[in-house]
Amino acid sequence: MKEELEIIRENENIEIELFLNAIFLKFGYDFRNYGKAHIKRRIKHRQSVSGFDNISEMIHKMLYDPLFYQEILQDLSITVTEMFRDPDFYKSIRTEVVPLLKTYPFIKIWHAGCATGEEVYSMAILLKEEGLLKRSQIYATDFNQLALQRARNGIYPIERIKEFTFNYQKSGGKASFSDYYNARYESVILNESLKENIVFADHNLVTDGVFGEMNMIICRNVMIYFDKDLQNKVIKLFYESLVPGGFLCLGSKESLRFAESAPRFDTTYEKEKIYRKKFAE
Amino acid sequence: MQYKAIVIGVSAGGMNALGQIIPRLPADFPLPVIVVQHISPQSDNYMIRHFNNISKIRVKEADEKEKIKPGTVYFAPPNYHLMVENDFTFSLSVEERVNFSRPSIDVLFDTAVEAYWGSLIGIILTGANNDGSNGLKRIKECGGFTIVQNPDNSEVSAMPEAALKLVKVDKILDVDKIAGFLMKLVATDK
Numbered sequence: 001m002k003e004e005l006e007i008i009r010e011n012e013n014i015e016i017e018l019f020l021n022a023i024f025l026k027f028g029y030d031f032r033n034y035g036k037a038h039i040k041r042r043i044k045h046r047q048s049v050s051g052f053d054n055i056s057e058m059i060h061k062m063l064y065d066p067l068f069y070q071e072i073l074q075d076l077s078i079t080v081t082e083m084f085r086d087p088d089f090y091k092s093i094r095t096e097v098v099p100l101l102k103t104y105p106f107i108k109i110w111h112a113g114c115a116t117g118e119e120v121y122s123m124a125i126l127l128k129e130e131g132l133l134k135r136s137q138i139y140a141t142d143f144n145q146l147a148l149q150r151a152r153n154g155i156y157p158i159e160r161i162k163e164f165t166f167n168y169q170k171s172g173g174k175a176s177f178s179d180y181y182n183a184r185y186e187s188v189i190l191n192e193s194l195k196e197n198i199v200f201a202d203h204n205l206v207t208d209g210v211f212g213e214m215n216m217i218i219c220r221n222v223m224i225y226f227d228k229d230l231q232n233k234v235i236k237l238f239y240e241s242l243v244p245g246g247f248l249c250l251g252s253k254e255s256l257r258f259a260e261s262a263p264r265f266d267t268t269y270e271k272e273k274i275y276r277k278k279f280a281e
Numbered sequence: 282m283q284y285k286a287i288v289i290g291v292s293a294g295g296m297n298a299l300g301q302i303i304p305r306l307p308a309d310f311p312l313p314v315i316v317v318q319h320i321s322p323q324s325d326n327y328m329i330r331h332f333n334n335i336s337k338i339r340v341k342e343a344d345e346k347e348k349i350k351p352g353t354v355y356f357a358p359p360n361y362h363l364m365v366e367n368d369f370t371f372s373l374s375v376e377e378r379v380n381f382s383r384p385s386i387d388v389l390f391d392t393a394v395e396a397y398w399g400s401l402i403g404i405i406l407t408g409a410n411n412d413g414s415n416g417l418k419r420i421k422e423c424g425g426f427t428i429v430q431n432p433d434n435s436e437v438s439a440m441p442e443a444a445l446k447l448v449k450v451d452k453i454l455d456v457d458k459i460a461g462f463l464m465k466l467v468a469t470d471k
Contacts, residue, residue, distance in 0.1 A: 002399065002424045009395070035372040037364040037392040042376075078376045224345055224373045231346075253358050253373055258346055 015055035033230035079115040084167035092272035113222030117151025141203035154190035220251035290386030292408025294436025305460035322360035357384035380412035390416020399424030408440030
C-alpha cells in the first residue's frame with residue numbers, strides 16, 4: 001500500500017505541473033510560481049468535492065468547460081478577509097503613517113490583491129476620519145473578477161458586522177461603525193460616499209506591471225501563496241511603483257527579511273509590517 | 282536516520298500537555314518538532330515565550346518561508362494554517378477554517394506527509410474535536426510513526442479518541458512518557 005501511495009504521489013506532482021501549465025497556456029493566468037503545498041491542497045480539494053478520479057481528468061474538463069475553469073480560478077484565489085483585519089495594523093497606520101501622508105497635497109494608494117474589498121473600505125473609513133479621503137485616490141486591484149465585483153458592490157453578510165465592529169473599535173476608530181453602513185435584510189451595504197475615491201480594476205501581480213506612482217501600497221496575505229522567486233519579483237514591482245518615501249504594508253506574518261529588495265526599504269516600522277522605500281540609495 | 286520530523290496536534294488542554302513534553306527535550310534534539318495548538322485568533326505569542334523560557338530546546342513561531350531546522354519547536358501562528366513545502370520550508374495560508382480550526386492540524390499533517398513521507402512522526406494530544414485524525418491516518422498509511430495520548434490521561438479525551446477510532450496507531454502513551462519515548466525512538470534510530 002505504501003509503495004502504491006508513493007507512485008500516486010509522484011504522478012500527482014507531475015499532473016499538478018501539467019494542470020498549472022494548462023491554465024497558463026489556455027487562459028494566461030500563471031500559478032506556476034505559487035507555493036506547491038497550497039496549490040496541491042486546493043486542487044485535491046476540488047478533485048474530491050467534484051468527484052474526479054484523478055487530476056488529469058480535471059485538466060480535460062477545465063480545457064473544455066469554461067464554467068469549471070471559473071470554479072478552479074476561485075479555488076486558487078483565497079479571498080478570506082475581514083474589515084480592519086489585525087486592528088493594530090490600522091492603529092499604526094493612523095499614528096505612524098497618516099501624519100506623513102498629510103504632508104502630501106494628493107495621495108495615491110494601491111490595494112494589491114484586494115479580494116472582496118473589506119480592507120479597502122477599512123482604509124477609506126480611516127482616511128475619511130483623518131480628513132484625507134477627499135484628496136486620496138485608492139486603486140483596488142485583483143485578478144479574480146468575481147471577488148472584484150463583490151468588492152465593487154460593497155455588500156457584506158450581516159452576521160460579519162459584529163466582528164467588523166469589534167475590529168474597528170480596536171483599531172482606534174473615531175466614530176460609530178454603524179455610521180458607515182445600512183442594514184437591509186441579511187446584508188449590510190457600505191455608504192456610497194466611501195466608494196467615491198476608489199477605482200476597482202483588474203490587475204494580475206504575476207503577469208502585469210507598474211501602473212502608477214503610489215504613496216502607499218497595501219498587499220496583505222497575498223504573497224504568502226507565492227514562492228520566493230515570485231515574491232522577489234512582486235516586491236520589485238512594488239518598489240518601482242512607490243514614490244521615494246512611499247510605504248509598503250504587508251500582512252502580520254509577512255516580512256521583507258528574506259527579500260532581495262530588502263536593503264532598499266527602511267525598516268523603522270518593521271514590527272507593524274510597514275516598510276518605507278528609501279529616499280536615495 | 283529513519284525519522285526526520287515530528288508533528289504534534291493539540292487543542293483544549295494543550296498548555297499542560299505540551300508542558301509535559303517540550304521542556305523535557307534537550308537543546309540538541311535531532312529533529313524539528315512542529316506544533317499546531319488550536320488557539321484564539323487574537324492571542325499573542327505568550328505560549329511560545331513561556332515554553333521558550335522554561336525549555337532547553339529552542340521554541341519559536343514558524344515564519345513564512347523559514348527553513349525547518351532540527352533542535353527547534355515551531356508553533357503555527359494564530360489564525361493561519363501552517364504548511365510544510367517539499368523543500369522543507371514553511372508556508373502560511375489564511376484560507377477557510379478546516380474542522381472549524383485555523384490553524385488546522387489536518388492541514389499541517391497532510392502537507393508534512395507530502396514532504397517527509399515515511400520519515401514523519403505524528404502525535405495527537407488532548408483536545409475537544411476531531412481535527413488531526415485524517416492527517417494521522419495519512420501519516421500511518423505512508424509509513425510514518427503514529428502516537429496518541431492515552432485518552433484516560435487526557436484533559437479532554439475527544440481528540441485522542443477520534444484519532445484512535447480512525448487509526449491503528451503505533452503507540453498510546455501517557456503524556457509524561459511521550460518525551461522520553463521520542464528520545465529513545467530517535468536515539469535507537471541511527
